[in-house]
Amino acid sequence: MKLTQAQLQQIRLISDTDLYRDAERFLTERGVVERSQVQGLQDFARSFSELEQFVKHQSERDWQGRKEHYGSFYKALSQYLQELRQRVKIRYQLVPEDLAKKEAKEQVDFFVGLLAQEFLQHLTSELIYRNI
Amino acid sequence: MNAQQRLKLMREVAVQADQFYEDAQHFGRTAVQSDLKKHQLKNLESIADTALKVSDVLDHIKTQTGKHKEWRQRNFGSDLLNYIHHQLMSRRNQVCGALNIPTDRLEAQTVYLYLIRAFLRQLIAQYEYAAVGDQSI
Numbered sequence: 001m002k003l004t005q006a007q008l009q010q011i012r013l014i015s016d017t018d019l020y021r022d023a024e025r026f027l028t029e030r031g032v033v034e035r036s037q038v039q040g041l042q043d044f045a046r047s048f049s050e051l052e053q054f055v056k057h058q059s060e061r062d063w064q065g066r067k068e069h070y071g072s073f074y075k076a077l078s079q080y081l082q083e084l085r086q087r088v089k090i091r092y093q094l095v096p097e098d099l100a101k102k103e104a105k106e107q108v109d110f111f112v113g114l115l116a117q118e119f120l121q122h123l124t125s126e127l128i129y130r131n132i
Numbered sequence: 133m134n135a136q137q138r139l140k141l142m143r144e145v146a147v148q149a150d151q152f153y154e155d156a157q158h159f160g161r162t163a164v165q166s167d168l169k170k171h172q173l174k175n176l177e178s179i180a181d182t183a184l185k186v187s188d189v190l191d192h193i194k195t196q197t198g199k200h201k202e203w204r205q206r207n208f209g210s211d212l213l214n215y216i217h218h219q220l221m222s223r224r225n226q227v228c229g230a231l232n233i234p235t236d237r238l239e240a241q242t243v244y245l246y247l248i249r250a251f252l253r254q255l256i257a258q259y260e261y262a263a264v265g266d267q268s269i
Contacts, residue, residue, distance in 0.1 A: 009238050012185045016241055020187045125191035128198030129209075 001110050007094065011111075014092060015118040023122035026080065027130065030073045037070070038124045041077075045120050048113035052081060084119070085112045133239060137231075144227040145243060149250035155219065156251060159212060160258025166205035172196065173259055177252045186244050190216065220247045 003011075037058075044051040059074035088094050088111045095107040133141070163173060176196070180189045190213060197209025204210075224244045225235060233239045 013236070013238060013241055016185050016187045017236070020190070122187060122191060125194040125198075129194035131198050 001107070010092065010094065011114055011118070014115065015122075018087075019115060019119045020122050022080070023119055023126050026076070026123065027126050030076050031069045032127055032130055033067075033070055033073055035124065035127050038120060038127055042117070042120050042124065045113065045117045048081075048109045048116060051113070051116060052078070055081065080119075081112070081116060084115050088112050088115065140231060141227070141239070141243060142246070144230050145246045145250060148223040148227060148247060149254070151223075152251050152254050155215065156254035157258045157262075159208070159215070159255045160260075161262045162206050162208050162211070163255070163259045164262040166208045167202045168208065168259070169202075170256075170260070170263070172200070172202070173252075173256050177249075177256055180245070180249050180252050183245060186216075186241060186248065189245075189248055216248060216251075220244065220251060223247055 041051065041054070044054040055074050055078045059071055059078055061071065061074075063070040085108060088108050092111075094111045095104055099107065176189070176192060179192050183189050193203075193209055193213050193216075197203040197213070202208070221244065224240060224247055227233075227243045227247070228235050228240050231239075233243070
């Protein structure tokens with residue numbers, strides 16, 4: 001899908017404002033994980049459906065010991081991705097309302113994937129900053 | 133934004149940048165004392181010059197601060213992040229206020245990037261000057 005200049009600019013603004021702050025807040029509230037976990041997430045972020053599946057899989061794993069909080073980290077991430085999906089449709093209005101259902105879903109998936117990549121980039125930088 | 137509006141914007145940014153001197157001097161000296169290398173700062177400047185998002189610059193500072201001890205010495209990286217977050221954002225708000233630009237608009241993001249670039253240029257100039265002084269001691 002080819003983005004318009006206006007859509008690109010809107011995504012940059014959303015990234016600089018909401019997503020940047022979300023990433024900082026997310027780590028503060030959910031605790032840090034190993035950097036490799038987020039790098040794994042970035043690999044899957046190229047396809048939003050794969051990212052969702054990966055996050056779901058990780059949230060259902062039996063994390064033990066010092067990684068015990070990883071389960072709640074991934075559950076919260078799964079919820080956050082769903083929230084992003086809602087924002088794409090309602091708050092950010094990135095997808096026209098008059099599209100057919102299938103096309104609308106494809107566009108929502110596309111935009112939420114882009115926003116997820118931006119969010120994960122900020123999350124990775126924040127993790128490195130916190131010196132993991 | 134037409135040419136006249138852009139000119140006004142650039143003028144307001146320049147007015148703010150004229151007040152960077154002491155802060156840039158402080159960060160330039162701290163960078164020398166923290167053993168930051170010139171290429172590390174030039175790399176930051178290059179990223180800021182080509183960035184389309186403020187967070188590209190902030191993420192780079194965070195990454196460098198996490199990875200390299202010289203960015204952590206004397207809190208250089210953390211202080212620079214805070215400075216961009218607070219002082220430069222406050223100056224962005226002043227420019228936006230003077231030009232009636234809402235701070236959630238693309239133009240405000242552009243102003244912020246211009247201020248960051250102007251500040252980093254001055255910081256590096258101060259760094260280079262301080263580095264010469266440091267060698268001559």
